[in-house]
Amino acid sequence: MTFLLGKRESVGQFGASIQESEELVSALENSVMTIVHQIVNVLNWGLYMILVVGGAGYIGSHLVKELVEKEEVIVLDNLSTGYRRLVDEQAVFVQGDLGNKADLEPIFEKYPIQAVMHFAANSLVGESVVNPLKYYQNNVAATLTLLETMLKYNVKNFIFSSTAATYGIPNVELITEDYPTNPINPYGRSKLMIEQILADFASAYGLNYVVLRYFNAAGAYESGEIGEDHNPETHLIPIVLQHLLGQRDKISVFGTDYNTPDGTCIRDYIHVTDLAKAHILALEALLTGKKKTAIYNLGNGLGYSVKKVIETCEKVTGRKAVIEYTDRRPGDPARLVASSQKIYEELGWKAEYSLEQIIESAWKWHQWKGTKWSSCP
Numbered sequence: 559m560t561f562l563l564g565k566r567e568s569v570g571q572f573g574a575s576i577q578e579s580e581e582l583v584s585a586l587e588n589s590v591m592t593i594v595h596q597i598v599n600v601l602n603w604g605l606y607m608i609l610v611v612g613g614a615g616y617i618g619s620h621l622v623k624e625l626v627e628k629e630e631v632i633v634l635d636n637l638s639t640g641y642r643r644l645v646d647e648q649a650v651f652v653q654g655d656l657g658n659k660a661d662l663e664p665i666f667e668k669y670p671i672q673a674v675m676h677f678a679a680n681s682l683v684g685e686s687v688v689n690p691l692k693y694y695q696n697n698v699a700a701t702l703t704l705l706e707t708m709l710k711y712n713v714k715n716f717i718f719s720s721t722a723a724t725y726g727i728p729n730v731e732l733i734t735e736d737y738p739t740n741p742i743n744p745y746g747r748s749k750l751m752i753e754q755i756l757a758d759f760a761s762a763y764g765l766n767y768v769v770l771r772y773f774n775a776a777g778a779y780e781s782g783e784i785g786e787d788h789n790p791e792t793h794l795i796p797i798v799l800q801h802l803l804g805q806r807d808k809i810s811v812f813g814t815d816y817n818t819p820d821g822t823c824i825r826d827y828i829h830v831t832d833l834a835k836a837h838i839l840a841l842e843a844l845l846t847g848k849k850k851t852a853i854y855n856l857g858n859g860l861g862y863s864v865k866k867v868i869e870t871c872e873k874v875t876g877r878k879a880v881i882e883y884t885d886r887r888p889g890d891p892a893r894l895v896a897s898s899q900k901i902y903e904e905l906g907w908k909a910e911y912s913l914e915q916i917i918e919s920a921w922k923w924h925q926w927k928g929t930k931w932s933s934c935p
């Protein structure tokens with residue numbers, strides 16, 4: 559009996575060790591496959607092209623500037639809010655719509671696309687409330703067409719521009735990626751819907767993706783020759799600089815009674831070149847197989863109040879702003895500041911530019927734009 563039990567035990571132990579060996583072999587096989595995959599990808603780096611959708615827009619054009627130094631790049635943009643002249647000359651440019659298969663398919667037929675970076679969207683919160691159809695059509699339905707086309711051509715790497723608006727009105731000092739998402743407008747919801755679709759596509763079709771949730775993109779390319787030009791402009795730094803250039807009578811500050819040190823809202827500003835660099839790290843992580851799926855916040859981790867931003871603009875430009883203090887706007891959280899610890903730990907990224915450097919670069923761009931933009935092709 560003891561013998562049998564012992565035998566049984568030893569058979570059990572032997573059985574367990576067979577199972578462990580099988581697991582070990584399978585783990586080794588997986589590691590070898592990952593390494594082979596990484597080598598193939600690294601060798602192929604440069605033979606493939608990266609499709610940047612929305613690459614003629616503010617953030618997309620800055621990414622393209624950085625990416626063309628490493629990769630062959632093709633930009634697809636319908637120029638609804640972007641500008642052809644923002645696109646670096648080294649990139650191939652196609653004017654077309656991401657929701658239109660007739661525009662997409664020839665690109666995937668003709669070029670060896672390895673990954674898609676998707677910046678194209680409508681992104682005015684107020685407009686999304688009065689015209690949600692436009693937002694769900696362009697940000698969600700059109701993106702589905704892009705994803706469907708990618709899958710048809712077996713392109714499985716995707717980087718998506720998401721937003722802090724997916725969090726809604728958070729109640730924490732630093733927002734981490736696991737903070738519950740609860741968007742409060744159609745714009746934020748349209749972005750969250752795509753995040754959810756991506757998770758489903760990863761499980762069902764093996765899509766690899768990185769979602770980057772930006773906080774407030776700001777600043778301009780170092781040379782000052784490309785930068786932010788939204789119409790209408792809703793972002794604080796360009797609005798203040800336009801005012802200081804005499805293009806607006808005054809600046810309105812909405813609410814001075816928030817629970818913040820100076821009573822005005824606090825936001826997290828990130829230089830657009832810092833954003834571009836995070837995209838390149840995310841792309842490398844996908845192409846080398848280091849990451850299959852990930853969601854990262856992109857912010858400075860440092861909040862600045864509206865008053866502080868205006869003061870810094872005054873300091874950088876040496877000009878004095880005329881400020882009108884008015885009531886709070888509905889739906890403005892007191893504080894929105896990112897923790898970017900996760901992307902620092904996993905990909906080694908952190909924001910490099912200070913608020914002053916962000917504003918200096920934006921000021922250079924606004925001055926350049928004021929004198930040369932209208933005469934550019």
Ligand SMILES: NC(=O)c1ccc[n+]([C@@H]2O[C@H](COP(=O)([O-])OP(=O)(O)OC[C@H]3O[C@@H](n4cnc5c(N)ncnc54)[C@H](O)[C@@H]3O)[C@@H](O)[C@H]2O)c1
Nearest residue numbers: 612614615616617636637638639640655656678679681775
């Ligand atoms: N600017 C910010 O602070 C900020 C913050 C969070 C998230 N985002 C997101 O980052 C992305 C880029 O923002 P941005 O500030 O550069 O905006 P942008 O308007 O300057 O750029 C968007 C680009 O996409 C193009 N586009 C729009 N719809 C298209 C379509 N159907 N087909 C082809 N091209 C199309 C536009 O012409 C434009 O060139 C957006 O997805 C936005 O939601 C921006």
